[in-house]
Ligand SMILES: NC(=O)C1=CN([C@@H]2O[C@H](COP(=O)(O)OP(=O)(O)OC[C@H]3O[C@@H](n4cnc5c(N)ncnc54)[C@H](OP(=O)(O)O)[C@@H]3O)[C@@H](O)[C@H]2O)C=CC1
């Protein structure tokens with residue numbers, strides 16, 4: 001049995017696809033009324049038009065997660081520590097993070113946060129280009145599964161792949177985590193460029209130089225370059241920087257149009273500042289990330305950010 005913690009768009013979409021593939025799934029959300037309604041109506045408002053298969057048990061009672069050998073945590077990264085401290089302890093042997101961010105308080109990725117709360121469990125990270133709506137619609141998707149323990153990684157890969165979701169596995173947890181987290185920051189930059197009317201060429205430049213920043217920071221933290229060139233890196237960058245369906249890209253577009261910050265809980269907002277702190281500790285320069293941090297905090301306009309980026313010292317590629 002698979003337990004999914006977090007009945008938002010992504011947790012629900014994953015639960016639906018695993019249930020359709022034949023797994024029994026407990027889908028836990030914190031709101032008692034909402035989860036009772038989901039269990040009886042077989043639907044959740046975060047995924048309109050999607051029917052919850054019978055194999056999903058929607059609940060707000062964490063006791064129902066006790067029998068799950070595998071738990072998948074699909075809550076926004078900044079809320080993960082709270083979720084882990086408010087839920088009772090579980091006996092799950094495998095815990096998979098399905099979150100894309102770096103915790104701003106601890107500067108840790110989700111698997112480190114989980115491992116501190118559950119030292120007995122093997123942790124893994126699931127990340128890659130995948131809109132919840134696409135997964136729930138049964139559209140084809142490929143994701144990276146990072147797990148240091150390759151035997152457990154292989155069993156999770158088999159258990160969590162479905163006829164429509166293909167998982168590739170790696171032992172490079174840091175690469176999978178940082179690829180998924182840092183692409184959100186670059187998506188905000190690309191959205192801002194498009195929202196401000198700076199054009200597709202500017203977006204391509206930001207994606208490319210943003211990828212260089214992702215590589216610079218993640219490699220300094222131990223990630224492998226080939227992981228970052230894979231699904232949870234270049235793959236997710238390509239999706240998120242090109243689609244208004246991305247909340248990070250859409251947030252950037254709103255800022256680019258001169259509107260106020262629409263939703264400060266969007267993953268890339270906190271992760272921009274977390275990435276800058278990680279970079280400062282390593283004496284690294286992340287100019288696009290710096291621009292995003294200034295934009296979301298209201299310290300910079302898109303015009304200021306553009307001028308800052310274009311007037312930097314010329315350098316080799
Ligand atoms: N949406 C997508 O297409 C994708 C999302 N992701 C990643 O999945 C993660 C979750 O995102 P997503 O599902 O979209 O987010 P949503 O905003 O749709 O849902 C977030 C969920 O987390 C719950 N939550 C928030 N705070 C707490 C808390 N303190 N305690 C308990 N539960 C809490 C919310 O509960 P409540 O409803 O009660 O507020 C909600 O169920 C993010 O890291 C995101 O980057 C990854 C790939 C695709």
Ligand SMILES: O=C(CO)COP(=O)(O)O
Pocket residue numbers: 100128129130131184187236239240245246247248249267
């Ligand atoms: O991570 C995602 C797609 O892979 C979803 O991106 P957003 O969080 O920007 O919507």
